[in-house]
Amino acid sequence: MQAKALATSRAISSARVRPDRRRIATAVLFLLPAFVIYSLLVLFPVVQAAYYGFYKWNGLGPATDNVGWDNFNRVLHDSNFQTALRHNVLILVLSLLVQLPLALSLALIVGRQMRGRAVFRTIFFLPYVLSEVVAGVVWRFLYQPDSGLNQLIGNVYADWRPRSWLGDTNLVMYSLFVVITWKYIGFHIILYMAGLQNIPRELEEAAALDGAGPLRVIRDVTIPLLGPTVRLSAFLSVLGSLQFFDVIWVMTTGGPVGASETMATYMYRFGFQRFQLGYGAAVSLVIFLLCLAFALPYQRLVMRRDYEYSGTA
C-alpha cells in the first residue's frame, strides 16, 4: 500500500516536472503580445538611447556625428550632474526616513477597526490620484512669497517673516519634499493597509494575551509580519526617488540655479532644451544603469524570500 502510494506520487511529480511542449507553446503565445509591446516601447528605446549616447546630435534630422565616449565622460564629470545625483539621494534618504514610517504609522492607526476608516482612506489616497502637474501648480500657489502659506502662518503667528519657499536655495529641496510626501504617502498607506489585512488577528491577540502591550505587539509582531510589504514599499520608493521629474519640473524646473535639480530634470534641460539629444541620451542611460544597479541586487538579495514563499500551497 505504501509502495503504491510512493509510486503514484513519484509518477505525479515527474509528470509535473516533464516539460509539456503544448503548454510551453501556449504560454509563449499568451506572452507574445505583452513581450512585443514591452520590446518596442521599453527595450528598443533603451538600446536606441545607448546608441544615440555616442553621438553629438541636435535632434533634427539623422545622427551623424559620432563622438565616442565624450558624452558619457561629460556626464560623469559634470558638477551639475553630481549635484543632481546628490539631490536624488537626498530625496531617497528622506523618503525612507520620513515617508515610509509616516505611512506605516498612519496605516496602523487607520487600517484596523476604526470608524470612518473608508473616509480616511479616501482622504489619504486623493493626492495620489491628482496628476503631478495639477499638484505642482496648486502647491506653487501655496508657496508664493506674498500669499498662500506665508499669509496663513502670518495670520496665526504675528512675527512670521515670509519665506521664499521655492526661491531660497536652502529651502527649495525641502519644500519640494513636502509636496512629494503629500502626493505619494497615500500610495504607501494603501500598500501597508493591504499588508495589514493579511496578518492574522490571532497572532496579535495571542501576543496580547501573553502580556505584551500594544506598542510591543506592533513592534514585535505586526511590523515583522509586514516585512514583504515594507520591502516592496522601499523598493518602489527608491526607484521613484531616482527618477523624479514631474512635480519638480512644474514647480521649479530644477532651479533656482540648480538647487532642486534632479537627474531627470538635468537630462531634460541639457538634452532637450539645449538641443543636445545625444548628450541627453547618455544621461538617460546613466540613470537607467543606476536604477538597474539598485533594482537587480535588491530583488535578488532582499526580496528573494518574498518570492520564494509565494505560490506554494
Added chain:
Amino acid sequence: MRATRRQVLLGTTAVAAAAAMPKIEFARAADQTTIEWWHISQNDPGLTAFQDAANAYMADHPDVKINVTVLANEDFKAKLATVMQGGSGVPDMFQSWGGGVLYQYADAGLVRDITADLAKDDWGTTFNPAALGLYANNGKNYGVPWDMGIVGMWYNKSLFTKAGIDAPPTTWDELLDDVKKLQAAKITPIAVGEGDKWPGHFWWVYQAIRMGGKSAFDAAYTRKGKFTDQPFIDAGKNLKALIDLKPFQDGFLAATYNEADTYMANGNAAMELMGQWLPGNQKALAENKTGLGDDLGFFPFPGVDGGAGQPTDVLGGCDGFAFSAKAPDAALDFARYITARKVQTDMAGNGVAVLPTVNGADSAIDDPNLKAVAEALKSATYLQLYYDQFLPPAVGGVVNDATQQLFAGTASPEEIAQTIEDSAAQELAS
C-alpha cells in the same frame, strides 16, 4: 430569440465604443486646407486680435480652416522643440524670434524657405529691413516679423516721486543711487522674473552691449574674440554691484516672468527691464485690469561710464512667424493678410503689434511710452537680438543658466563668462 445578458452587454459595449471613437474625416469633395497656428499671445489684446484675424480670414476664404493654439512662452518653446525633434506635428505657422534658433531649424530643413513668396508682389519690401533681416540667413528668408521693439526700463512714476526721484536715471551710477533711494522709501526697486531666466539675461546682455558694443559681441560670436574678453567680465561686475544691493522682490529667483509683471502691475515694484510688450501684458495681469495706466513710464537702459558701447545701442528683437517645411500656401497667404498694412495699423492701434514692422503702420500709435520706444528704436546705433534667441539653443541655454547664477550669487562674473565661453567654443566652432 431573447438576447442573453451577455449579448446585451457586448452589444452595448460595441455601440458605446463606436460612439466614442473620433469622427473620421473622410476626404472632402471641396479641398479644405487646414492651417495649424501656434502663437504665444495668451493675454488680451493679442489673444482676441489674433483670433479675430483668423476668423476674418476664414470668413473671406471658406475653404481654409485655421486651428489656433495659444501657448505660454516657456511652454511654447518646449512644445515646439519636441515636435521639431520628433519630426511630426510641426505647426504650419508658429511664433518665432528669428536668430540662431530659427537658423538651426532651417539647417535641418524643418522650416519653409519663403524667399520666393516674399518676392511675389513685393511683400518683402513692406517690412522694416532690420526686422526682416533677423529671419534671414545666407540670403534666404525663413520668417516674417509682425512686431519689433526694444528692451528698456519700465517704471512706476508715482513710486519714483514717492522716493524723491525727479527724473529717470541716465547713467548706471544714477540707477544705483535711485535703487538706494527706493529702498530707503521701503519700495521694492526692481521686479525680475528670474525663475524663467531670460528676464535676468536682459540685464547682463545690456551691460555687455554698453561695455563692449557691437564689436565685442561680433568678435566673440565669430570666434575672433571670446566671451571672456574684458567687456563681458566688466558687464558681470557692474551687474553684480546692482545685485549686491538686493533690489529685487522676494522670491525673485523662483518668480516667473508673468509673476514679476503682475507684481509691478499691482504697484509693488518701481522698475522692470522688459520688452515693449510689457504694457499690454501688465494690463491683462493687473488686479484692476488696467495696470498702471498713466503711471507707467519708460526710459532707455542707462549709459555706463567707461564702456565702448553707446547709450543709443539697444537690445531688442521681433516677434514673427515662421512656417513648417510642409506648410500649405494658404498659411503664407494668411501671414500676408496679417502683415498687410491695414491690419498691422489696427493692431498697432490696440496695442498688439507694438511696434509694427510694416512701414507706415505706426501712424496709429499715440501712447507716449510706445512713442518713446519707437524713438529709441529709430535712433538705435546698434540693435542686438536677445542672446538666448540669437545664439544657437545650446549656447543660449548656457547664457540663461549662467546669468541666473550671477543673480543667485553662486558664481562670479569671471566664472559665468568662462562658462559661456566654454559653451560657445564648443558650439560655435564653424
